[in-house]
Amino acid sequence: MEFGVEALLILLAAGFFAGFVDSIAGGGGLITLPALMIAGVPPIQALATNKIQGMFGSGTAAYSYAKSGLVNLREQLLPATLAGCASLAGALLVSVLPTEWIRLILPVLLIGIAVFFAFRKDPGDLDRTARLTPAAFTWTAVPLIGAYDGLLGPGAGSFYMIAFVALGGYGILKATAHTKLLNFASNVGGLVGFILMAEPLWAVGLAMGVTQIAGARIGAKMAMAKGARLIRPLLVVTSMVLALKLLWDVL
Template identity: 35%
Template sequence: MKYIMIFILVFLAGLVDAIAGGGGLISLPAYLMGGIPVHQAIATNKLSSSMGTTITTIRYGKAGYIRWDIALVCVIFAMAGSSLGANLALSISDYFFKRIMLILLPLIAIYVMYPKSFKEKEELSYIKTVWISCTVAFFIGVYDGFYGPGTGTFLLICLTGFAHLNLKQANGITKVINLTTNYAALIVYILNGKVLFILGLIAGIFNMLGNYIGSSYFKKKSLSVKPIMILVLILFFIKTIIEIIGT
């Protein structure tokens, strides 16, 4: 029964992740609620989410949403940032970081709710777009390596807000960056024997289905991304409070 719960929640995570990012806020707790030890839960979640994100990335690529000339450079910076973040996580307590997030998350939610937050902005020069996108990829990559939840949502907000990419292109580049960091982390977990392959592969099929449906929905109704992003931010806020209370 507990595995059925995991599969349902992982499907929902894929659906949300394809539209607005932040699927890990749903899928990782699903594994933990199913009684999977934390390191194996994180590792197995990487396997299933990588499978789902692969589907979305392929579909976005075919639909022409991915600016590969920008995305491929961003991947390099994201990998560097993620590696730095992982090393920081090993040496610095996240005590202060979580409390900073309690301040930042409401501000981000206010920005998302602002009527013009995802309106197309004046296009920047190619050089500016690349450098801003790479800077975003690096710093969000640091966050992903250090802490992680909501990475896709933060990438989407920053790429539209700072790099002036339209919503569909920003989401496409977000998927490429997320996919790369997911695979990089997955390799580390596989080498350390933490992945539960049977559970992860079955859950991955549900995640792929969720991502497939979510990417189709996004292509038809991209403006509906706002309420889903707000929901993701609220879940993240609640999760952070619970973690602080539990420490």
């Protein structure tokens, strides 16, 4: 599939902006997946290509957060593995499961996420009492969101975020850091699944991945410097925009 220079520049810019936003608040797929489809890439192929570039952005952000000490990679090995396996399963099911009901309920969930962070009394950067034990969280929330990431994708980072804050008791910066690691794992798993069913546009995905890396590095640094003051409003905005985009697609 061939792209004009203008289309390629738009896709590269979308990759950069998505990497920046996704490293802070999630929802980068809201930017890149529509951009690929507007450029003329068929839906399944767009989902597959989106996993390539998304893997670079989430991986860069996860590395930045781990390097700063916000994530213990050894402790998160099991959750990351489960996220990847669940995403692989979701990607393999994308061609056989009806997904329209998911598209209908997602806007409601995302608006709930935005309201949660907009009106909750200062989620801040401090950890709070968890509603689920680490084991229960790992075996329930993680694979459910991972499966969604493989099945549809956009907004998975927002779902990981709210799960870590509302169920895991994490402070918002720590939740962001752990979200990026699981997002990376589910991107890898989803990509493996799509490779088995579709033919990703590797050149486009890798090129967008390079700009994703640049955006993710800047976004992760800003998030670590400003914490909840930056993450909270951006999370609210991205959740609302994603909800409106999904409602537009449905209607």
